[in-house]
Amino acid sequence: MVTNVTSMGRSGVSDWLLQRASAVILLAYTVFIVGYILLTPELDYSQWRALFDQLWMRIFSLLALLSIVAHAWIGLWVVITDYLTERAIGSKALVLRLLAQGVLALVAVTYTLWGIEIIWGF
Amino acid sequence: MLKVEVYRYNPDTDKTPYTQTYEVDTEGKDLMVLDVLELLKAQDPTLTYRRSCREGVCGSDGMNINGVNGLACIKPLSECVKNNKLVLRPLLGLPVIRDLVVDMGQFYEQFRKVEPYLQNDTPAPAIERLQSPEERAKLDGLYECILCACCSTACPSFWWNPDKFIGPAGLLQAYRFLADSRDNATEHRLSKLDDPFSVFRCRGIQNCVAVCPKGLNPTRAIGQIRTMLLQRAA
Ligand code: SF4
Ligand code: SF4
Numbered sequence A: 001m002v003t004n005v006t007s008m009g010r011s012g013v014s015d016w017l018l019q020r021a022s023a024v025i026l027l028a029y030t031v032f033i034v035g036y037i038l039l040t041p042e043l044d045y046s047q048w049r050a051l052f053d054q055l056w057m058r059i060f061s062l063l064a065l066l067s068i069v070a071h072a073w074i075g076l077w078v079v080i081t082d083y084l085t086e087r088a089i090g091s092k093a094l095v096l097r098l099l100a101q102g103v104l105a106l107v108a109v110t111y112t113l114w115g116i117e118i119i120w121g122f
Numbered sequence B: 001m002l003k004v005e006v007y008r009y010n011p012d013t014d015k016t017p018y019t020q021t022y023e024v025d026t027e028g029k030d031l032m033v034l035d036v037l038e039l040l041k042a043q044d045p046t047l048t049y050r051r052s053c054r055e056g057v058c059g060s061d062g063m064n065i066n067g068v069n070g071l072a073c074i075k076p077l078s079e080c081v082k083n084n085k086l087v088l089r090p091l092l093g094l095p096v097i098r099d100l101v102v103d104m105g106q107f108y109e110q111f112r113k114v115e116p117y118l119q120n121d122t123p124a125p126a127i128e129r130l131q132s133p134e135e136r137a138k139l140d141g142l143y144e145c146i147l148c149a150c151c152s153t154a155c156p157s158f159w160w161n162p163d164k165f166i167g168p169a170g171l172l173q174a175y176r177f178l179a180d181s182r183d184n185a186t187e188h189r190l191s192k193l194d195d196p197f198s199v200f201r202c203r204g205i206q207n208c209v210a211v212c213p214k215g216l217n218p219t220r221a222i223g224q225i226r227t228m229l230l231q232r233a234a
């Protein structure tokens, strides 16, 4: 049976809010990065590096990273619990669903740790 | 002659559902789909469907008419027939009992969940609980629902999770009682809707609005419930 245990915030309201808040952060980050690239005519490594050396940029990037993880988890959790269900595909659903969620969790954790290392590591 | 394709299934004798094609002489009249079904029934008494009031108030003959859910009794041929062909199927997403008759159990179960009756634990006044015309007006567009299930069975979210997503019809009724000034079980009602499925599986596709034969707008009601849930959480 599909239950709420694996949803992000366990409540509809918090998932809904988190989905929207993370979308806003992602939009702001995308606009900023694209704008920065377009408005910096000769972008080279040292400039790019200098940008990411600033504390606020690191925090902003980390926020964007966490937003992607939350946004993807909530969105894909909805997709998974719509289509990978006993009702839709029969008894193999449970295994498939847990597998999909496992892969998703693994990817999410990997990207988060990797991203933190890139942004904060030296 | 109008060509009519009907979904047929009798679980006692048929292994799988099949489509049967009939020809009906409408004598050039713009009949209602239900009239056509009555003519078919005269041709073939084994054909099964539900109907009662034949004027759009009982909600028993909801079906899929040329791909769109509607009430057969108030759907004129001129509004649905294309290329002289009429295709009739049972409402999607509910188990078929026979031909065009579906098992509405799952649909009613969701209706039951929203506790569709007035709840008020304050002492009853001597005569009746009064409501101002403005308070009464808030129920317009909500109380008219006839529970035909055209909306919920057109909703993909209800198809996938009919046991957990209340569906547009149930949610319209949930809001009908949330909006009623005489009901004071608001907190109890909202607390039962605050999971990721009951309300929040609505993705705003508005299939429900597009098909409701009574012209109601479940999506708007769902939005209002969502606002109430957000305010409650804030
Ligand atoms: S608006 Fe919501 S309830 Fe209506 S059909 Fe779409 S998902 Fe279903
Ligand atoms: S909201 Fe409209 S379509 Fe849905 S059950 Fe009520 S009357 Fe039927």
Ligand code: FES
Pocket (backbone or CB within 6 Å): B050, B051, B052, B053, B054, B055, B056, B057, B058, B059, B060, B061, B062, B071, B072, B073, B074
């Ligand atoms: S027969 Fe009653 S609504 Fe159509």
